[in-house]
Amino acid sequence: SSSLPIFSQEEVSRHRTLEDGIWVTYKGGVYDITEFVAIHPGGDKIMLAAGGSVEPFWALYAVHNQEHVLEMLSEYKATESRGPEEAAEPESIGPLFLRPERHPVLRINNLKPFNAETPPEILTESYITPSVFFYKRNHLPVPNIDPATYKLQIEIQAPTNSERGGGVLSLSLDDLKNKFPKHTVTATIQCAGNRRSDMHKAKQVKGLNWGIAAIGNASWSGAKLRDVLLAAGYTLDDSKWAQHVQFEGLDQDVAGTTYGASIPLKKAISEDGDCLLAYEMNGEVLPADHGFPIRVVVPGTVGARNVKWLGKIIVSAEESSSHWQQNDYKGFSPSTDWDTVDYKSAPAIQELPIQSAITVPADGAIVDRSEEEVTIKGYAWSGGGREVVRVDVSIDGGNTWKIAQLKCSDKGADGETTPPPGRAWAWKLWELTVPLPEDTKEMEIVCKAVDSSYNMQPDTILPIWNLRGVLSNAWHKVNVRIQE
Ligand code: HEM
Ligand code: MTE
Numbered sequence: 156s157s158s159l160p161i162f163s164q165e166e167v168s169r170h171r172t173l174e175d176g177i178w179v180t181y182k183g184g185v186y187d188i189t190e191f192v193a194i195h196p197g198g199d200k201i202m203l204a205a206g207g208s209v210e211p212f213w214a215l216y217a218v219h220n221q222e223h224v225l226e227m228l229s230e231y232k233a234t235e236s237r238g239p240e241e242a243a244e245p246e247s248i249g250p251l252f253l254r255p256e257r258h259p260v261l262r263i264n265n266l267k268p269f270n271a272e273t274p275p276e277i278l279t280e281s282y283i284t285p286s287v288f289f290y291k292r293n294h295l296p297v298p299n300i301d302p303a304t305y306k307l308q309i310e311i312q313a314p315t316n317s318e319r320g321g322g323v324l325s326l327s328l329d330d331l332k333n334k335f336p337k338h339t340v341t342a343t344i345q346c347a348g349n350r351r352s353d354m355h356k357a358k359q360v361k362g363l364n365w366g367i368a369a370i371g372n373a374s375w376s377g378a379k380l381r382d383v384l385l386a387a388g389y390t391l392d393d394s395k396w397a398q399h400v401q402f403e404g405l406d407q408d409v410a411g412t413t414y415g416a417s418i419p420l421k422k423a424i425s426e427d428g429d430c431l432l433a434y435e436m437n438g439e440v441l442p443a444d445h446g447f448p449i450r451v452v453v454p455g456t457v458g459a460r461n462v463k464w465l466g467k468i469i470v471s472a473e474e475s476s477s478h479w480q481q482n483d484y485k486g487f488s489p490s491t492d493w494d495t496v497d498y499k500s501a502p503a504i505q506e507l508p509i510q511s512a513i514t515v516p517a518d519g520a521i522v523d524r525s526e527e528e529v530t531i532k533g534y535a536w537s538g539g540g541r542e543v544v545r546v547d548v549s550i551d552g553g554n555t556w557k558i559a560q561l562k563c564s565d566k567g568a569d570g571e572t573t574p575p576p577g578r579a580w581a582w583k584l585w586e587l588t589v590p591l592p593e594d595t596k597e598m599e600i601v602c603k604a605v606d607s608s609y610n611m612q613p614d615t616i617l618p619i620w621n622l623r624g625v626l627s628n629a630w631h632k633v634n635v636r637i638q639e
Pocket of ligand 1: 179186188191195196197198200201202203204209212213216218219221223224227228
């Protein structure tokens, strides 16, 4: 009713504990569920929604999709959320930082610009990562782009000494949606810095301290990059000089420098490369944090090349000259330090190596002996379209191994079936249930994955340590105690 007070998202997010009260939102309404959490039939998982919306969780647990659940919720209606006139006003926490609504369950690594990851136990609850939970990695403030005036520039930048003239094409958002066939690709995106914290623990590195969840799997829809390049006039003849496709973002720093990256032309133009200029994520408009209105999706390739808020595409003989292509996102020897590092000596990271991690149980978890068994869950993925063919799990620190069960994909709304060889862009979730060992109270759970090229993860981290903390893919380990 309109007599209830109106609260902002900000105020709701301050109610996350029993002392402050536990508030959640559902379809614009605010609910004070402090009294309900103890009697929730689903247990203390409900606390994940504290201070934010229950809707993304209810999408994961369809059991809530029933009349009696809504009736129950309605008993706790406390307030209206902020009214429509306030809702239209974007919340701002500084002149350059527009803040899209972000769920308080995200683990924030940095606030300005916003960098956050998924709580691991949510990550493996669904094959498709809901966009609210998908990790967000921003180098610069999120730009506010008007879709009505948005233009994507495509430039064929032939070398000055060639006979070919330049080619420029400018496309509106409607052009991209209407003039090109719409394709949907389910692809995992992983940051080069995923699991950096494991590397940092072994020996200090520079960078955001990501846990195991700077990775997510989404279905992306848009125009094929290949189709757009061909429409811009790219021909087979151009392959004599064209080597790279550069991308420029519309996000910029105070000096006007924009985010940029490039990928090999071969990847961009190949039918099998499946590169997209995506305007949808999981069947919905691409969210601001993930690149609205257009991001390039380069399946199998490091997150850094999946440029968001895309403003310009350049077909070139050269790689992108951007900082993030030239002086970051490269791998080095453990012996290279900040005094000796020569960024020109190493290639830019493109395809990522094999990766896997344990999401459940969490490191330090305690399992009760009476439970008799433990279910271990995780994800596995490899770059370059290489399919994960096996995940091995050990509960004794790597002395003995069992083969985890690879779970079939949910087959997203697009009804995708098994991908063709070399085009396995999506992760595999895996699971293994084992009896609790009788002879010990400590379990060191370890996982390692194998891809279709028989690439495997290294056992320890120090031999792959590098000063920037990228490509951290050693065996993932969690310690669990058994309580008698
Ligand atoms: C089950 C209510 C929030 C996770 C249930 C059930 C109800 C309920 C009534 C039992 C449904 C049935 O069996 O017919 C609510 C209400 C919520 C809320 C009113 C918000 C105020 C959440 C959240 C999560 C969650 C945020 C997860 C993050 C679960 C799970 C079950 C469940 C996993 C299934 C438990 C089982 O099958 O053993 N909830 N829930 N719930 N809930 Fe919630
Ligand atoms: N694109 C732009 N324009 N600006 C950025 O800061 N970050 C990159 C990439 N694309 C970035 C960008 C990096 S390092 C990663 S890991 C991914 O976006 C993260 O994508 P996500 O935020 O959708 O998870």
